[in-house]
Amino acid sequence: MTAALExxxxxxxxxxxxxxxxxxxxxxxxxxxxxxxxxxxxxSTLLQLAVGLLRPDVGSIALFGEQPGSSPEQLARVGFVGQxxxxxxxxxxxxxxxxxxxxxxxxxxxxxxGRIAELGLDPRQKARQLSGGQRAQLALTLAVAKRPELLLLxxxxxxxxxxxxxxxxxxxxxxxxxxxxxxILSSHLVSDLERVCDYLVVLVDSRVRVxxxxxxxxxxxxxxxxxxxxxxxxxxxxxVLDERHTDRQSTLVVRTDGQVLDPSWTVEQLGLEDLVLxxxxxxxxEDRRPRLEVRA
Amino acid sequence: MIEFHLDTRSxxxxxxxxxxxxxxxxRLGLLQVDEQLPTVKEVVKAIAINPNTxxxxxxxxxxxxxxxxxxxxGTFVIKTLSxxxxxxxxxxxxxxxxxxxRARGAxxxxxxxxxxxxxxxxxxxVEGDA
Numbered sequence: 001m002t003a004a005l006e007x008x009x010x011x012x013x014x015x016x017x018x019x020x021x022x023x024x025x026x027x028x029x030x031x032x033x034x035x036x037x038x039x040x041x042x043x044s045t046l047l048q049l050a051v052g053l054l055r056p057d058v059g060s061i062a063l064f065g066e067q068p069g070s071s072p073e074q075l076a077r078v079g080f081v082g083q084x085x086x087x088x089x090x091x092x093x094x095x096x097x098x099x100x101x102x103x104x105x106x107x108x109x110x111x112x113x114g115r116i117a118e119l120g121l122d123p124r125q126k127a128r129q130l131s132g133g134q135r136a137q138l139a140l141t142l143a144v145a146k147r148p149e150l151l152l153l154x155x156x157x158x159x160x161x162x163x164x165x166x167x168x169x170x171x172x173x174x175x176x177x178x179x180x181x182x183x184i185l186s187s188h189l190v191s192d193l194e195r196v197c198d199y200l201v202v203l204v205d206s207r208v209r210v211x212x213x214x215x216x217x218x219x220x221x222x223x224x225x226x227x228x229x230x231x232x233x234x235x236x237x238x239x240v241l242d243e244r245h246t247d248r249q250s251t252l253v254v255r256t257d258g259q260v261l262d263p264s265w266t267v268e269q270l271g272l273e274d275l276v277l278x279x280x281x282x283x284x285x286e287d288r289r290p291r292l293e294v295r296a
Numbered sequence: 297m298i299e300f301h302l303d304t305r306s307x308x309x310x311x312x313x314x315x316x317x318x319x320x321x322x323r324l325g326l327l328q329v330d331e332q333l334p335t336v337k338e339v340v341k342a343i344a345i346n347p348n349t350x351x352x353x354x355x356x357x358x359x360x361x362x363x364x365x366x367x368x369x370g371t372f373v374i375k376t377l378s379x380x381x382x383x384x385x386x387x388x389x390x391x392x393x394x395x396x397x398r399a400r401g402a403x404x405x406x407x408x409x410x411x412x413x414x415x416x417x418x419x420x421x422v423e424g425d426a
Contacts, residue, residue: 032346169344177337177347192306196346215309271307 002065004029004150004182005050010059014043019045021206023059027184027199029149032176034197034214035186041203043186044083047154050184051080063150076106079148079181083155085139089128091142093121096142104146112145115171133164137171144175151175153185157192169196190273200272202279209279214272221270221278223259224252233262243276254276298327302343314353322377324385333363333371336424379415381411 003026010023020042027033033042048054049061052069061067066074087096116123119137128136136156142150153172156240157165173196176183187193192193193200194214201211210217221241228250234240238260242253253270254260260267270278298319300314308316321327334342336350348413357363381401399409 004332031350032348166344170341172345173340173344174337177340191304194310195302195344198346198348215311269307 002029003027003062004031005061005063005184006065007061008048008059008096010046010049010056012042012049012054013057018206020049020203023208025201025208025211026199027080027182027211029064029182030180030195031182031199032173033182033184033199033201035184035201035203036188036190036193037203037209038280039188042206043203044154047080047152047184047186051078051152056279063166072105076104076146077149078149081136081139081143081145081150081151083143084159085156087127087130087135087138087142092124092126093138094123096127096138097145099121100142100145104148108145108147108168111147112141115141115144125275133167133280134158136160136164136168140168140171140175144179144181147230149178149181151181151183153183155186155188157187158189165192172196190276194272200276202276204280217275218272220257221253221255221275222260223268223270224250224254224265224273225268226250226265234260242281297332300343302336302337302345302346311349311353311356314339314350315356318353318357318362319377322373322375325376325378325382327373327376329373329376331373332369333373335370 005025007025009022010020011018012020023042023046035046037043043238045054049056049244050063050068052075063074063078066077068078069075090139091099097109097112097116100112101109113123115137119134119141121130121134121138127138130138140153140156143153151172156172160168169192171183172183175181185193185197197211198214200217202209202216226249228245228248234254235256235258236250237258238254240254240258244251253274298318300317302310302313304310314315314356318327318333332393333354336347336354339345339350340347340426354365358365358371362373362375363371365371396409399412404412
């Protein structure tokens with residue numbers, strides 16, 4: 001089956017700074033992908049490359065085997081909700097839907113109007129009169145009414161309050177259930193991801209640190225704690241991601257496909273949030289803490 | 297019909313939580329044979345969860361022989377986990393409630409109660425195995 005998104009050694013440079021470097025990914029269709037990383041890690045760059053708003057400087061990217069922006073048919077297969085869920089303030093909701101219908105051959109007006117009605121919105125309302133959550137829902141409606149096979153969303157919930165965030169994610173998951181669409185969603189809020197995503201890509205400092213099915217990632221990462229010692233002595237198939245030592249105790253975060261059998265370690269499964277943080281902390285120097293928000 | 301909830305801080309995978317909640321309801325007789333589980337879309341809408349997660353949970357329950365999918369209609373319970381012990385649940389629940397009141401009266405908080413309960417359960421089942 002063709003991958004929803006396939007990238008080979010993909011890179012994008014602004015001046016002499018690489019916004020995204022050496023990015024290779026193969027994301028199967030039908031997944032809800034969480035793209036996480038600190039601000040400035042390259043999440044938006046990757047999404048804009050995928051949607052065809054940017055062109056790669058090196059490497060290649062393809063969605064369902066086609067180059068982004070290569071044809072009107074290709075564009076019709078992809079829905080995009082940009083950062084801050086853009087809408088036109090002076091336009092009514094009806095104007096937005098009309099514009100969507102003009103621009104998209106596969107536009108589903110019934111779906112669009114149905115969603116607006118279900119949200120309890122008046123189509124005559126202007127976008128600037130809407131709350132942040134309602135504007136986000138309008139932007140999502142515009143993206144899903146073109147019935148895309150892949151939906152790309154750049155930090156769609158970052159600016160929303162918890163209730164609006166939950167409602168937005170409910171709407172998004174309904175679309176996934178109804179239309180069987182694949183989704184790539186960037187976020188710096190780890191707590192939402194476990195709920196809605198089944199595939200994870202962690203970007204740090206312009207590079208992919210880890211990518212894979214969330215269930216498999218969670219099943220292969222552990223926290224080991226025990227009396228203080230050096231990291232030596234662990235089997236070769238155990239990769240140490242993070243280590244901390246106090247006078248008495250050592251704590252390691254490791255990835256392994258096998259098991260850690262040494263009985264002097266207390267072995268715990270690592271939650272998704274801790275897993276993401278381990279990759280982010282490991283990748284940066286001490287003076288450069290990652291700016292990742294973790295909410296309860 | 298059963299309503300699901302999700303605890304994202306429990307460390308238990310979301311699909312496992314759904315599986316456990318169904319098993320729990322079956323064990324306590326809250327779900328009966330021929331009753332329908334909520335559709336994937338209903339669950340998704342209620343708790344903002346990935347539909348693949350719900351599908352995975354339902355498949356797991358199917359694999360365990362507890363539910364069956366009827367194409368185009370939904371997923372139905374075909375086997376219950378409650379047994380002949382069900383009538384005893386009521387009185388046991390009452391005496392447990394009285395025990396809980398005593399524990400709280402003695403100043404135990406929820407965590408201590410849980411720890412105590414688990415500890416006694418574990419040590420008594422070890423004795424039972426021996």
